Amino acid sequence: MNDLYIILTASLVACSCGLLGCFLILRKMAMVGDAISHAVLPGIVIAFLLSGSRDSLTMLLGAGLIGMLTTFLIEFLHKKARLQTDASIGVTFTWLFAIGVVLISLFAGKVDLDQDCVLYGEIAYVPLDMLLSPTGLIFGPRALYIMGAIFTLIVLFIAFGYKELLLTTFDPAFASALGISATFWHYLLMGAVSATTVASFESVGAILVVALLIGPAATAYLLTDNFLVMLVLACIAGVLVSFSGYYVAVWLDGSIAGAIAGMTGLLFALAMLFSPTHGVLFKKLRMTSNEVPAPGPTT
């Protein structure tokens, strides 16, 4: 049963991240997602200090705000200070992450977080934190419910904003001609990424969030040209890596989050080599079969 809880939680994280990741990689914002997943740390610590609990609305809101602040800061440094994009991302997230780590050491006694947990999470402890009814009935792990709620929210967000998100992703100029604000949807998407990051943080840690944001979406991108299919494939890939990653971790007796991240890479490598449409091998095969025989010597 515990196995199932862990795999289910990981799958929900993977699907939420995978859906958002599809938008991120197509908007060439994969590294902004990476930056946000690190930068929410001070938000989490501060919200934790203020509210005194881990899974509160304050935490989600606080981190959502920090996530948007990160996005804003990156854009500000790039546009107003004319810093090149890669550097403005690098400067922003390392700064915020460092503040977060210092805050953790500063309030070591009061914050039930440690540095390692921040990086690779404690998904193995998911079944230890059960949601109980007042009469003592066990409903299942708390993290599972949180991630379920987040996943539902993400699906609703994409379902209702599908047209706007799609247009601002593929053709921002056309979108603004239709009166759809690219900036508004940009920040909304970043808010969703931050909220997902925060909710997933505790169970899977910063690094797995990045792996799940980028890996399944990139895998799906190599398998299809249809965006809707890409979203579905990203979810399937997410569930696959959660399953396989969990069992690899059990087999090796190592970190579950790390193993899932590793499986993400393996799945991507398989897609990269064997994808029928965009795979490296099939491209090569097609090239050799289409080769025109060299013309013979002319007289």
Add this chain to the structure above:
Amino acid sequence: MNSLIDFLSLADPNIRFVVIGSILLTASSAIVGTFTFLHKKSLVGDAIAHAVLPGICLGFILSGTKNPAYLIVGAFITGWLSLVSVEFITRRTRIKEDTAIGLVLSVFFGVGIVMLTVIQKSGNAAQSGLDHFLFGKAAALVGEDLMVFGTVAVVLLLCVFLLFKEFSLLAFDKAYAQSIGLPVRRIELVLTSLIVLAVVIGIQAVGVVLMAAILITPAAAARFWTHKVGVMVFLASVFGAFSGLAGAYISYIAPAMPTGPWIVIVISTIAFISFFLAPRRGVISRLVRQRSIRRTINNENVLKTLYQLGEESKNFLRPHAEADILHKRRYPAALLASVLHRLQRQGYVQRTGTAWQLTEEGMSRGQRVVKIHRLWELYLTTHVNIAPDHVHDDADTIEHLLTPELETELERLLNYPRVDPHQAEIPYKKPV
């Protein structure tokens, strides 16, 4: 204050190792980082930093010791492997570079974490402290580490010194470097190896996650103070060294504080100060400059309008009500009032009742703007072959920018014409 003196006197050998070590690590990372920054490879540096973790674990598993030499070799191999992967993915598939970087970074790091946890559970007593690589261990540097890092740092500095010209050229004009026959590919290879080396020793100070900061942030800060690569490298190393020193000091007075994150906070603070306050390139100085240009343009536009009103009534010193000015040229009314008051303070207009009239200086300045506008319109039609109905907007911009030298040149080139393409008179002499 006493603690600062104790600290700086370096009497305690432990403090000496930590201080010299931190400065060495941060300064040499900053120097290599300057070229990482200029080659726009900041995030690649981040990817390498994460990717060395499995290499360090591998080095430990194979050698069974924490001897830095083995760990550095392992780190170097996986760091390189990550770069090759990023390049392979970007070249051979339709995945963009940023996605490839993010993917490689998290996958390598994930594998590293698995290896780390497996090692930790293996019960090998030597493994304790291996997780220092995650967040750095500047405060725990010992003499033996220093020897290894010192050697690597010297190699780094020597390479940068010898290849300084080549690295700079490649950062700014790769095509030119290729055309004069430089081995571009090989120089890039050397630079990438240097980045990997800098990362491998830099993570000792701040750890994997924050490594990108000591690589990039000093260079980003230095970029705001200078245009010269040499000065930039020097400034970056000074900023880096200072943050290393400050980080070591903070964890000396507050031992519970982690050194690495403090180094990053110090260097980020320096960077943010530079972004905002640096002369010329800083945000504030740029805003001030923009405001002063905007003011000049507003001033000249109002003077021009008053002059044009004067042309219509053949009396340049006649007072005009604000409503008349607004009728001639559309402004927000509040803006017009504030511009007029500023012009009054500067002596270009004077107030008579509720109306405004040009002074002598105001008239000649308004006249100059009108003259340049019309000369430029003529120039565009006669010399650039633009239709007369398309020249107005461009002239509206250039009238505020043309220097007196160019103005004379333009008059001479057009041979002191009398009228512009719209048959409006071009004013030269002082009209009264």
